[in-house]
């Protein structure tokens with residue numbers, strides 16, 4: 001999939017140059033391609049300098065994301081006052097022609113929306129790829145990844161723990177991991193769940209998976225047959241949909257809003273279709289950030305037992321809350337064993353370690369262990385041990401306390417910028433995203449196409465829909481970019497939206 005850039009012809013450069021030629025002479029003809037600096041013997045305005053820089057960018061002397069001469073250098077080379085050069089750069093920055101990187105200087109911005117007013121010019125291509133493809137597009141303002149900024153994660157401690165692990169278990173890499181997961185880690189997690197999540201579980205009922213993604217895959221592999229009905233929230237986590245789709249599942253949608261689920265709707269769907277499972281993300285739901293109230297959690301486990309429908313509770317964010325802690329997981333209310341709980345530690349400890357835990361009663365655990373054994377024979381032991389030693393340290397709790405504050409501040413920065421718009425959202429009490437409803441006249445996919453050409457990424461709501469229907473919603477993650485980038489990126493995004 002490619003994004004067509006805005007083609008700028010030499011005619012366009014000439015036209016642009018002549019449009020600006022009232023004050024500066026630009027001899028831009030096919031034979032003469034020099035662009036002259038303003039005559040510094042007379043008083044030169046910052047606008048003249050910015051026109052000069054702009055013309056050179058348009059001619060291709062400086063390419064997108066290339067560093068421009070420093071203020072000092074340009075001032076020295078041209079004999080113009082430094083303040084004037086500085087003002088010119090600021091002017092171009094406000095226009096979106098260039099951007100600044102902290103302590104590094106000014107860079108050429110990718111082709112900007114404000115140049116796309118000519119009807120003959122190409123529109124950027126619509127994005128029609130997957131979530132994964134979207135995440136891999138280059139972005140200066142990264143609002144698409146629901147990942148935490150690595151600067152907020154305890155990365156630097158992992159060097160220390162890796163060394164400690166090799167000191168403690170010198171033959172660690174000389175053996176296979178237990179397929180169900182390291183026993184020491186499962187014992188620790190069993191203790192953790194009883195203290196923090198209010199459910200009691202034996203280490204034999206826990207399986208360490210390589211991320212929640214693998215956990216979803218193992219469950220689908222073990223339990224879904226082609227043609228099975230699967231209940232999913234609408235919207236829901238896109239990659240889980242891909243896994244179920246690949247297993248040949250048929251989807252049934254469950255609504256989710258600020259009041260939670262419609263329990264009668266779920267009852268009706270379970271009764272009518274006898275779905276194989278209900279995949280749900282009830283705590284700081286991805287993408288909406290909503291949290292299902294305790295009362296509905298109880299009702300849901302009762303329904304699941306009544307209709308013998310497995311509940312797959314995917315929990316990646318329950319520790320990332322901004323006010324009160326969320327209610328206990330569904331698993332804590334389940335006395336009949338119809339819930340499988342997936343807890344990932346990717347988001348707030350280390351996505352790279354790929355550690356998640358599945359809590360399941362028999363016979364599910366038995367099935368999952370067989371599946372895990374066929375898949376990879378066990379999650380790498382080194383990762384499990386490094387995680388274990390960090391997880392049992394006091395640092396975890398201190399880290400979580402500061403992380404919650406940092407994320408809240410970032411969310412508030414994004415909300416501050418959104419105040420200038422009529423975009424609607426429900427403020428989440430936790431998680432990493434704002435789920436925004438755009439006004440009817442603004443197309444999410446068009447906004448994304450233009451935003452991507454300016455280096456701003458976010459996820460269009462259609463990707464969270466199993467049928468990929470067009471949506472007025474977008475997901476903006478506030479957890480990856482820092483406050484400065486959030487402020488700058490949101491200003492640009494809103495400007496683009498205003499110009500569409």
Ligand SMILES: Cc1ncc(COP(=O)(O)O)c(C=O)c1O
Nearest residue numbers: 211212213237286314316344346
């Ligand atoms: C709801 C949900 N489930 C699962 C995952 C995957 O998590 P992991 O990194 O543990 O595989 C994510 C990651 O974005 C997620 O948001």
